[in-house]
Amino acid sequence: MLQLQAIREQKEEIIIALKKRNIDAAPLLNSVISFDEKRREAQTKLDNTLAESNKLSKEIGQLFKSGKAQEATALKERTVVLKEEVKVLQEELNTAADELQSLLYQIPNVPHASVPAGSTEDDNEEIFKEGDIPKLIDNALPHWELAKKYDIIDFELGVKIAGAGFPVYKGKGARLQRALISYFLDKNTAAGYTEIQVPHLVNEVSGYGTGQLPDKEGQMYHITADDLYLIPTAEVPVTNIFRDTIVNEKDFPICYTGYTPCFRREAGSYGAHVRGLNRLHQFDKVEIVRVEHPNNSFAALDGMVEHIKTILRELKLPYRILRLCGGDLGFTAALTFDFEVFSTAQDRWLEISSVSNFETYQANRLKLRFKDENGKSQFAHTLNGSSLALPRVLAGILENYQTEDGIKIPEVLIPYCGFDTID
């Protein structure tokens, strides 16, 4: 959520910056400013009325104490009138405040200066590429065929138990998946992230805190009986640890990593591109989350990008990094780098990580602050990234490592798997 003060002071700059997202924010921002004025006006009137009422109440108390009941009763008449006024003003204030809040929820984060203009993923800017694309064997198969051939993932079984998009991993497939999770967590821990296990269901407030609500309401599974949401990413529970907190400046950087399953409804996604592991309703992901000092958050973002590079280098997967354009940038992010692995048998890039700096956007919703050197509290910056999303990494490994004699396991994973070939 953008800060009101920023909207008041830099409205024009924000409008220009939001054009990168291909939206004209002027009407929204003008409404925000007008409702903010209404709110403050109502607040001032209410405060003055309350002040008078408080004062009179004290006097009445004094009068009763000194036995001047008659005078007290006379004063009461005035307070009864004030009480009515308070009611009206309170309502006025609430209306303006609610309207203001819902407007603020509708405004996405302001893109960072480095975010390129553009409307679709085709306009994302490739900033880095590394790793050789392997020459595959003649009859190379896409991962869903490999999964069947070696009996390591059963999509039909998942359909039977839950529905499409809920695969069942078997034998070495399950083992490889578990190996990846352990490997990622170990890498993150070695890089200074504290491992953490969090709930896989979150309440509505948490959804608002990180920005999934109200923007992505339809993308989350909603347990209506208990009004809980299945997490679409560990970002939600992990970042919400810091909701309503004031952290100590010297605690920075705060770094957490956690493995969770992720649940996404993916309403409206169909077609060839969602085959196999490409897009699922349930998948596993290891996430890294940071809370940073505003002065350091972009350096931290670069650090996260470097960290993920080292993982992909070790896995020897060909990948590229994209700087997302304004049109493809998530609602809450100021700057996002996507990592994509080349899926050789499908001849396409698969997104396996998304690393973002949210600046104060989430912190504002979360009320996540820190005390600066002057003792003033100000909003911290939050960041997160996938390290990594499992299914597409798995798809990349299966496809890129396939040989005539089976699928070779990347060297770093062999100690975690306990085998070196799927055959």
Place this chain on the structure above:
RNA sequence: GGAGAAAUGGCAGAGUGGUCGAAUGCGGCAGUCUUGAAAACUGUUGAGGGUCACACCUCCGGGGGUUCGAAUCCCUCUUUCUCCGCCA
């Protein structure tokens, strides 16, 4: 799931209708003393809105109500604890 008790500042813990944003202790910060530290002593120490700065307003788990006036009374929700039931 049933019965009871509770929820107050960073922590502990007073406060049952008015002068309570809240005693006291601990912790934190600043100072005195000290070569330095400890101890002792003194002062200070929640958040948000609002203002040039004051004033002023809001917040004692959340929401609603009674009252001129609520941390204190009533309703409701949530959470925690104790007992019973169920259970990985």
